[in-house]
Amino acid sequence: MKRQRLYIVIFLALIIIVAGCTMVFQKNGMPSEEPAGADTGNTPGDDVAEDGNDNNGDNPADSEKDIDLADIKPNEAGKIMILMYHVIGEKEGEWSRTWENFKKDLGVLYEKGYRLISLNDYLDNNIKVEAGYTPVVITFDDATQGQFNILEEDGKLTVDPTSAVGILEEFYDKHPDFGLEATFYIYYPVPFRKKELIEYKLNYIVEKGMDIGNHTYGHANLGTLDAEGIQQQLGRMVLETQKIIPGYNISSLALPYGANAKEQFRSYVYSGSYQGVSYENKGVLLVGSNPALSPIDRKFDPHKIPRIRATEDPNINTDMYDWMDYFDKNPQERYVSDGDETVISVPKSMEDRIDAERLGDKRLRVYELDQ
Ligand SMILES: [Zn+2]
Numbered sequence: 001m002k003r004q005r006l007y008i009v010i011f012l013a014l015i016i017i018v019a020g021c022t023m024v025f026q027k028n029g030m031p032s033e034e035p036a037g038a039d040t041g042n043t044p045g046d047d048v049a050e051d052g053n054d055n056n057g058d059n060p061a062d063s064e065k066d067i068d069l070a071d072i073k074p075n076e077a078g079k080i081m082i083l084m085y086h087v088i089g090e091k092e093g094e095w096s097r098t099w100e101n102f103k104k105d106l107g108v109l110y111e112k113g114y115r116l117i118s119l120n121d122y123l124d125n126n127i128k129v130e131a132g133y134t135p136v137v138i139t140f141d142d143a144t145q146g147q148f149n150i151l152e153e154d155g156k157l158t159v160d161p162t163s164a165v166g167i168l169e170e171f172y173d174k175h176p177d178f179g180l181e182a183t184f185y186i187y188y189p190v191p192f193r194k195k196e197l198i199e200y201k202l203n204y205i206v207e208k209g210m211d212i213g214n215h216t217y218g219h220a221n222l223g224t225l226d227a228e229g230i231q232q233q234l235g236r237m238v239l240e241t242q243k244i245i246p247g248y249n250i251s252s253l254a255l256p257y258g259a260n261a262k263e264q265f266r267s268y269v270y271s272g273s274y275q276g277v278s279y280e281n282k283g284v285l286l287v288g289s290n291p292a293l294s295p296i297d298r299k300f301d302p303h304k305i306p307r308i309r310a311t312e313d314p315n316i317n318t319d320m321y322d323w324m325d326y327f328d329k330n331p332q333e334r335y336v337s338d339g340d341e342t343v344i345s346v347p348k349s350m351e352d353r354i355d356a357e358r359l360g361d362k363r364l365r366v367y368e369l370d371q
Contacts, residue, residue: 067338069367072132074345077353078335079291079327080122081114082137083320084254084307088146088164097311099146099162105310105320106171106178109136112324116179118211119252123283123302125295125358130177131339134327138182139285139307140164141215141254143191147184148201150194157200169208180208185215185254185285188240202244212241214253214281223259227268230261234281235274242277251282254307258287270303289318291327294335296344298355338365 067074083105087096097105114136115129122137129135140147149160159166164182172180184205186192192201205212216222217236225233238250253269261269271280288306293299311319327334338345345365346354354364 067131067340069345070369072338073331073336073347073369074131074338075332075334075336075347075350076127076338076344077294077297077346077350078134079293079333080135080137080335081291081320081323082119082122082139082285082305082307083310084285084287085138085140085147085164085310086142087144088140088167089144092311094311094313099164099167101312102164102310103167103171106167108321108324110171110175110178112328115177116181118181118209119183119213119283119285120211121181122292122295123252125360125362126341127295127335127337128341129337129339131337133337134335135337138168138310139185139213139254140182141185141256142219143184143186143193143215145193148192148205150197150200157197159204165205165208181210183211183213183252185213186237186241187215187219187256188217188237199244202241206245206248212245212248212250213285214238214250214279216253216256219256221257221259222255222261222269223257225261225265227265227272230265230268231272231274234269235272235277235279238279239275239277250279252285253281253283254285255287260284289316291323294353296355296358297353299353300355300358 085097085102087093088099088102089096090098092098092101113133115133117127117129117135117137119137119139121127122135127135146163148165149163151158151160159169161167161170168180168182172178184191186202189195191198194201202212214234214237216233217240218233220229220233222230222233234253241250242248260266269281269284271278273279282302283305284303285305285307289308290306291308292305293301295302308323309316309319312321313319316322332347332349341362343363343365344354344359345367348366348368351366356364
């Protein structure tokens with residue numbers, strides 16, 4: 001009897017070892033620096049860890065990337081944070097963030113399983129993030145000097161490591177899987193506040209794969225302008241940018257003061273022309289304080305994209321830290337990628353949120369979770 005028991009114990013131990021190995025192999029696709037975000041306890045996939053294996057037998061052997069739906073719990077109809085920074089510098093305030101805190105923000109986002117995407121990829125529903133991770137967008141308004149400062153020593157130019165661009169690049173060097181994406185909503189005549197370096201900086205941003213967005217030519221309140229004034233403000237900004245970077249396509253606008261044009265002139269916010277240069281703003285960003293809808297959501301409106309204030313202010317309960325807490329507590333509302341940009345995966349409960357017309361050539365995969 002005793003020997004029989006021993007055999008059973010050995011047999012069970014072998015099963016556990018084999019199962020463990022299989023799990024290790026599954027995780028091999030994840031970046032090596034980081035234990036998979038879906039496993040950290042901070043991402044939505046984790047709250048089904050106990051019963052996570054219930055669905056294993058149900059996975060169809062699809063041609064696309066095979067993922068463990070019950071473990072990763074992808075939800076590509078979930079919400080996405082579009083963060084809004086203004087001043088990066090020495091002081092913390094309603095519209096400013098210290099550079100140390102900006103650095104901290106990147107670290108917290110990374111640890112909580114967020115990964116950078118560009119605003120254009122968000123607008124185009126072309127979200128490429130590894131399975132189990134959540135896309136996040138970073139935007140900067142006003143082209144303040146602390147966003148992108150250049151140091152000059154003996155005629156040599158280097159990016160100030162305490163300016164946002166320097167911090168983003170340093171973080172990306174250490175964590176390449178975080179990505180290097182941001183949109184700078186600039187206005188003229190002197191974006192980033194140093195006249196002699198405008199060309200250098202704008203070209204630098206674009207060469208690094210980051211984006212420039214429209215914040216009007218002179219930080220105008222569009223609500224006070226007519227059709228001509230709006231086109232002058234938006235078109236001239238594009239014209240000036242294209243003088244520096246010929247052919248550069250500006251595809252989104254952050255409304256100064258969050259103020260949109262009067263209803264009868266609204267169409268000129270989306271498209272128009274000025275001195276032979278035409279512009280089109282596929283996306284229009286508000287100052288508002290909520291996470292944005294998935295671009296596949298029926299209610300997604302690219303002309304009214306809310307953003308979240310990137311601060312940590314105890315007097316505001318809608319800053320980025322409040323929303324990260326919210327998503328920790330309500331993981332079912334958070335966008336979680338399936339890691340395959342050709343497939344849109346959503347739990348059954350979110351199926352009716354999908355706008356089929358926006359699917360394009362992507363395939364919809366709806367799955368059920370045992371609760
Ligand atoms: Zn502004």
